[in-house]
Amino acid sequence: PLPVVAIVGRPNVGKSTLVNRILGRRAAVVQDTPGVTRDRIAYEALWNGKRFTLVDTGGWDPKAAGLGASITRQAEYAMNTADVIVFVVDSSVGATDTDLAAARILRRADRPVVLVANKVDDERSEANAAELWSLGLGEPNPVSALHGRNSGDLLDLILDAM
Ligand code: GDP
Numbered sequence: 001p002l003p004v005v006a007i008v009g010r011p012n013v014g015k016s017t018l019v020n021r022i023l024g025r026r027a028a029v030v031q032d033t034p035g036v037t038r039d040r041i042a043y044e045a046l047w048n049g050k051r052f053t054l055v056d057t058g059g060w061d062p063k064a065a066g067l068g069a070s071i072t073r074q075a076e077y078a079m080n081t082a083d084v085i086v087f088v089v090d091s092s093v094g095a096t097d098t099d100l101a102a103a104r105i106l107r108r109a110d111r112p113v114v115l116v117a118n119k120v121d122d123e124r125s126e127a128n129a130a131e132l133w134s135l136g137l138g139e140p141n142p143v144s145a146l147h148g149r150n151s152g153d154l155l156d157l158i159l160d161a162m
């Protein structure tokens with residue numbers, strides 16, 4: 001089986017945009033990944049000749065389960081199944097209570113957690129990323145999923161963590 005990279009984070013932080021950025025044109029939905037249900041979509045991805053499974057965990061309806069419960073479920077799923085967990089935060093908003101709750105869970109993970117400070121679209125926004133050191137998950141990696149800024153460096157980092 002391919003290494004699994006799970007993307008977790010609150011709604012609207014840019015998880016799906018990041019997934020699309022990583023997949024480029026090679027998007028392919030993987031049906032047979034264990035534990036993947038309607039609210040977790042798995043794709044087969046390729047970077048630098050290395051194949052891996054990318055799981056976008058954000059498909060559920062947060063209002064149905066309650067946002068806190070959803071994030072907890074998502075983080076626990078990732079900790080049980082992924083080889084690398086990518087935790088995405090919206091750096092233009094900063095760390096919310098929900099982000100802090102997810103971070104508290106993810107700090108206990110026995111596998112690498114890559115912290116993404118998304119929506120750093122330009123140099124002026126870099127300072128927003130630095131504030132996410134407060135999540136206690138190490139260095140925040142500034143990225144713009146929308147424009148592709150630093151997304152190659154992020155992928156290198158994810159593959160190194162496998
Ligand atoms: P998800 O709910 O976490 O999957 O978030 P989405 O990928 O659906 O993105 C939510 C919104 O944030 C959309 O309007 C995106 O266009 C926007 N977005 C995502 N990434 C970025 C980014 O890097 N910069 C900016 N400015 N907007 C972004």
Ligand code: MG
Nearest residue numbers: 015016058059
């Ligand atoms: Mg999404």
